[in-house]
Amino acid sequence: MLKGKNIVLGVTGGIACYKACELASLLVKQHADVQVIMTENAAKFVTPITFEQLTGNKALTDTFDRNFVHSVEHISVADKADMVIIAPATANIIAKLAHGIADDMLTTTVLACRCPKAIAPSMNTAMLENLVTRDNIETLRHYGWEIIEPDSGRLACGAVGKGKLPAPERLLECVLHTAAHEKDMTGMKVLVTAGPTREALDPVRYLTNHSTGKMGYAIAKAASRRGADVTLVSGKTDLAKPAYVNVVDITSAQDMYDAVMAEAGNSDVIIKAAAVADYRPATVSDNKIKKTDGDMSIPLERTTDILKTLGENKKEGQFLCGFSMETENMIENSKAKLSKKNLDMIAANNVKVEGAGFGVDTNILTLITADDQKELPMMSKDEAADALLDEIMHKR
Numbered sequence: 365m366l367k368g369k370n371i372v373l374g375v376t377g378g379i380a381c382y383k384a385c386e387l388a389s390l391l392v393k394q395h396a397d398v399q400v401i402m403t404e405n406a407a408k409f410v411t412p413i414t415f416e417q418l419t420g421n422k423a424l425t426d427t428f429d430r431n432f433v434h435s436v437e438h439i440s441v442a443d444k445a446d447m448v449i450i451a452p453a454t455a456n457i458i459a460k461l462a463h464g465i466a467d468d469m470l471t472t473t474v475l476a477c478r479c480p481k482a483i484a485p486s487m488n489t490a491m492l493e494n495l496v497t498r499d500n501i502e503t504l505r506h507y508g509w510e511i512i513e514p515d516s517g518r519l520a521c522g523a524v525g526k527g528k529l530p531a532p533e534r535l536l537e538c539v540l541h542t543a544a545h546e547k548d549m550t551g552m553k554v555l556v557t558a559g560p561t562r563e564a565l566d567p568v569r570y571l572t573n574h575s576t577g578k579m580g581y582a583i584a585k586a587a588s589r590r591g592a593d594v595t596l597v598s599g600k601t602d603l604a605k606p607a608y609v610n611v612v613d614i615t616s617a618q619d620m621y622d623a624v625m626a627e628a629g630n631s632d633v634i635i636k637a638a639a640v641a642d643y644r645p646a647t648v649s650d651n652k653i654k655k656t657d658g659d660m661s662i663p664l665e666r667t668t669d670i671l672k673t674l675g676e677n678k679k680e681g682q683f684l685c686g687f688s689m690e691t692e693n694m695i696e697n698s699k700a701k702l703s704k705k706n707l708d709m710i711a712a713n714n715v716k717v718e719g720a721g722f723g724v725d726t727n728i729l730t731l732i733t734a735d736d737q738k739e740l741p742m743m744s745k746d747e748a749a750d751a752l753l754d755e756i757m758h759k760r
């Protein structure tokens with residue numbers, strides 16, 4: 365996702381330096397060209413060799429080092445940077461950057477960078493809560509820096525509180541959000557549903573399905589990377605909440621219906637990737653656990669068809685996309701759904717085909733509109749999400 369992008373990773377002298385190694389590796393896996401610039405103190409925690417092996421580039425520390433090829437001089441690094449991320453960021457670097465101090469390779473380069481910049485403060489809670497640090501962070505925010513909020517938990521100094529550097533995956537998400545895609549969906553409101561719904565049988569048991577939410581989460585993240593304002597209505601999943609998305613957690617089909625209807629009127633694009641249970645128990649014994657000995661037959665009733673209701677109430681210019689999970693006659697069944705539910709597009713996938721459907725990290729989609737049918741090859745769910753959004757942007 366970062367092919368052709370030049371990312372400057374600034375590393376400063378905090379105990380969380382080791383997580384910057386993992387971030388460098390994740391960025392390289394996304395095909396970024398990663399230029400690490402370390403402070404001299406950072407090099408006491410992790411050696412430059414580690415970053416050099418991970419990135420294939422010399423890790424820079426010294427502005428006056430003459431032992432380099434011309435293209436790593438601080439102005440050329442700044443000129444070609446698509447984004448700067450400083451992680452971990454010490455109280456010291458935050459203070460220096462907030463006041464325009466340029467006394468080493470990192471601060472000098474960053475001062476010359478016109479690209480988007482993000483910083484991940486990481487320090488002892490008392491240092492973080494000190495008014496001077498808080499003011500410095502606000503100053504950086506004022507100058508347009510994205511501040512990646514520190515996590516709370518047990519810190520290296522033994523104290524418990526706020527100040528932990530977030531996981532490398534969260535830091536990567538920041539870079540992807542800024543640099544991975546052109547912002548062709550800026551100004552659009554996108555509503556995505558994901559995951560399974562659960563229908564209670566009694567206080568202990570429920571009906572559900574195998575959806576893990578991976579496809580819907582990938583779509584929500586991709587739309588947000590493209591600049592859209594995204595709301596994700598999500599059933600229970602094991603996935604981490606996407607950082608730049610407004611997540612509405614729900615449990616049952618009725619919860620999902622209510623949450624979707626509350627947002628639908630404001631949405632330019634609605635993508636229903638959730639696997640909503642079609643049926644729920646007609647009666648739920650709230651206080652008693654159903655007896656399982658003997659007859660287990662349960663009277664069922666249909667849940668409200670969210671997609672059909674959206675199709676019936678589609679507003680002018682709104683684009684409505686559904687998913688269809690099929691085990692046979694995939695194309696015919698999906699085309700029938702497209703017209704019956706008044707959809708603009710349906711993404712069909714066959715759950716019986718290896719590499720498609722629930723749980724796996726890949727999908728094989730066929731994107732069907734009233735006048736077109738596009739078969740996509742097997743791709744990662746992240747790639748499939750972008751291909752689906754490309755098609756929506758092309759068709760609407």
Ligand SMILES: Cc1cc2nc3c(=O)[nH]c(=O)nc-3n(C[C@H](O)[C@H](O)[C@H](O)COP(=O)(O)O)c2cc1C
Pocket residue numbers: 375376377378379380403404405406453454455456457486487488491
């Ligand atoms: C073991 C150890 C751990 C440290 N961890 C942090 C930290 O997590 N955050 C921080 O702001 N400073 C931390 N410091 C203090 C910084 O290293 C110190 O302020 C230094 O001047 C920062 O230099 P730099 O910003 O140029 O890298 C730590 C110091 C030591 C000795």
